[in-house]
Amino acid sequence: MPGYGVAVASGPDARGELRQLSREATVAISGPRGTAHGVWGSGFLVAPGWVLTAAHVLFDREGRPRGTGDLGVVIAGGLVAGRAAYCLPHPAGPVPFWEERYGTRPDLALVHLLSDPLPDHPCIWLGDRPEPLFDDTAIFGCQDGPAGAVELMEMKCELTAQQGPLLTLSSGPGVAKGMSGGPLIDMERGELVGVVKSRHSTGTGVLANHFSALRELSPAHLLPGGEDLGPEPYAELMRRHDRWHADRQQPSGPARTTWADVQKRLPIHAGRWTPVDRTKALGLLAALPGPQTPDIVGRTVARALDIPERSWQPRLVGWRDGHGVLYGYPDPYRELLVFLRYLMMAAQEVRCGGERPTAEVEHRLERLERWVLARGEDLAPEHRADLARLGPVAEPFAAVPPAARTSSAGTEGESGPPTVLVEFEPLAYGHRGDLFNWAIRLGYGEGRWRQVAADHEPYGLGFDEAVEQVRGVLGRALEGADAAGGSPARLEVAVPDERLGTAAHLWEDTMGPPGAAVPRAVGSGREVVVRDVGRRGDPDPQWQDRWQRLVKARRLRGLRLPPVGARTTPGEVRAAPYNAVPVLCGAVDQGVGRDSASVALDSGFPVALWRVDGHPDLSCGSRCDGFHSRMSSLLDAPEWRHEHSSVRDLPERLRRLRAAVEDDDDGARYLGSLVLLYDDPGNPLPQLFGPSVHFPLLS
Known part of the structure; x- marks a missing residue:
């Protein structure tokens, strides 16, 4: 079979080489005996052993195969046997084939080459951008030549209109x-x-399907006897395509001009994210497992761009598709940065979004992360640091150096275990408190967090359903954090203000002692605190000032809210002494109790105590008096009065008290109903979409 490739040392200009590469990858499709009885149509090589063509080249208007048996594929003058594997639309689908074919729907088919061994054929470069340019395009194809030969044709054209995947060209x-x-x-x-x-129909124009229409390919389009690409045929085909091109770009690859070699000489690619970068990046992504669900791609794109989540047309299916919507920024520096952020975030999703990666997948993740960090060496220091915070990590629950651990019990600055954070973020388009997304992160102090699990529900979950999902995976995160720190890690649960009464300390500990008759509550073995999910990023001055004063206080005083027989007023709360800790006996998710909690949060209080079973109105009685008396003892017990005593000890004090009481003790009942708000502004919650990069919204 004739050889392929343009010589590296010589050749025409970049456009001439581009035409040559396109011609080499274009094939003729005919009956199994070749083109003696005419060319049926054209196609092109997209991955080793795979040809993409139009569905109507292989099937007539009624959906019947044009011939019997296998096909003939003419590659560089040689005949190779092929077999139709996929057809979009399927010829036996519910809609008549001719209606599907002649509308705006896709008209695509995949042919699998049957030669063994397979010839080392070229592959065309499939663009990853969803939108075409409207200026300079060309079509390539085959027609019948003299004496049964195949004649390769090309024609310049210009894109004039687009309707969905259907392109019209003059x-x-x-x-x-x-x-x-x-x-x-x-x-x-x-x-x-x-x-x-x-x-x-005018005779001077061409209709074409945009390549992104192939994203609709599914197992339902597999033809009888066709080669099966698995449960995600589009993603698998793209993986094979991207890895083939990445391999050809390696120094060990063939000494032939590649598509990236030609593309980098085209004026439009004169940026910092080069065609060689793109080829390498897509090859590394192709070696990873795909996203668990397609919506993860859009979410990762939004995080990389630092924009709200949005819908994309055509839809994003795999990591490659997400990469394709990141182009188009006039600032080459920021374009480079956003691509590198996206790659690190995709790796983070693979590592933390599902099952624990195998050793082989972990090795591939590390290869991607090392390449990204090396490629980002010429970024500004703060952006290099941002990339480093996104990865790499060899193990999401691995031990961390003592210096990176969050200060916990004991004197200030003493090393402690990492923190496990559970966030319940309300969705902006849900009714208040109705829909949530959740995430679990490991914290290493000073606002450093690494996500290790999250839901993948684009439309959110009800709160109870979200809690159930969290409880199903929380045990593994806690177990890993405990092992890393050498002692039980603190559990922090961030919720919106209408869910501040969440009794996270009563959640069952799924990692408790094996064979236990009654599952142990999480709060009996570790510190558990609640945080306000609305307090993200840099703390406001009022919150910061309250915290600093509270840390310096050696004795804490309870601030009863609301006052007996009255409502809480902002003026009274703001005038409270520096060592005051709000204590609420009313229900914080409704009525007067919720109003009091809101006033306390708005006034910058970082620490507060309240009951899960608080009363809904102002009817405080002797039961409430007893509760406030107990809280005063908790906050200012003599055994806690020493020179190193601090509000930082409060989560540990509560943990010890809960661990010490018996199940039938009266103390167990009031401690079991107690929720501790503990919001350290020195360890703020992460921003929703990571460090701000300020990219313009896509049009």
Whole structure:
């Protein structure tokens, strides 16, 4: 079979080399005996052993195969046997094939080559951008030549309109029969953007399917006897394509000009994120497991761009598709930064979003992360630090150096275990308190957090359902953090103000002693505190000032809210002494109790105590008097009065008291109903979308 490739040392200009690469990857499709009886249509090589073409090249308008048995695929003058594997739409689908084919729906098919051994054939570069340019494009294809030979054709055209995946192009007259299924190449970017569908009814135009229509490919489009690409055929095909191109770019690859070699010489690619970078990045992503669900890709894109989540058309299916929507920023520096952020965040999702990675996957993750950090060496120091915070990590629950651990019990600055944070973030488009997303993070102090688990529900979950999901995976996070710190890690649960009564300390400890008749509550073995999820990022001065004064106080005093027989007023609360800790006996999720909690939070109080079973109104009685008396003892007990005593000890004090009481003790009842708000501004909650990079919104 003839050889392939443009010589590295010589050759025409970049556009000439691009035309040559496109021609080499274009094939003719015919019956199994070759083109003696005519060319059916064209196609092009997209991955080792795979040809993409138009569905109507292989099937007639009724959905019947054009021939019997296998196909003939002419590659560089040689005949290779092939077999139809996938068809979009499926010829036996519920809608008549001709209606699907002649509308705006996709008209695509995949042919699998049957040769063994398979010839070392070229592959075209499939663009990852969802939108084509509207200027300079060309179509390539085959037609019948003299004496049964195949004649390769090309034609310049210009994109004039788009309706969904259907592209309309203007061209000169004489679009040859047999060019259906051929590649549509964007000559400015040097990449495939579509598949030729048919001649326009005017006779001087061409219709084509945008390549992104292939994202609809599913197992339902597999043909009888076709080669199976698995449960995600589109993603698997793209992985094979991207890894093939990445391998050809390696120094150990063939000494031939690659698509990236040509693309980097095109004026449009004169930026800091080069075609070689893109080829390397997509090859590294192709070696990783795909996202658990497609919505994770959009969420990762939003985090990388630091924008709210949005819907994307065409939809994003795999990591490659997310990469494709990041182009287009006029500032090359920021474009480079956002690509590197996206790659690190994708690696983070693979490592932390599902099952524990295998050793092989972990090795591939580390390869990607090392490459990203090396590629980011010329970024500004703060952006290099941002990338480093996103990774790499060899193990999400691995031990961390003592210096990186959160200060816990004992004297200030003493090393302690990492913190485990559970966040319940309300969705902006849900009714107040109705829908949430959750995440679990490991914390290492000073606002340093690493996500280790999260839900993947684009429309959110009800609060109870979100809690159930968290409880199903929390044990593993706690176990890993305990092992890393050598003692039980603190559990912090961040909720919105309407959920501040959440009794997280009563959640069952799924990692408790094996064989226990009654599961142990999380709060009996570790510090458990509640935080306000609305307090993210840099603390406001009022919150910071309250905390600093409270830390310096050697004795703490309870501030009863609301006062007996009255409502809480902001003026009274703000005038409270520096060592005051609000104590609420009313229900904090409704009525007067909620109003009091809101006033305390708005006044900057970082620490407070309240009951899970508080009363809903102002009807305080002797039961409340007893509760406040106990809280005074908790806050200012003689055994806690020493020179190193601090509000920082309060979570540990409560843990010890809970561990010491018997189940039938009266103390167990009031301690079991107690919730501790503990919001250290020195260890703020993470921003929703990471460090701000300030990119413009995509149009």
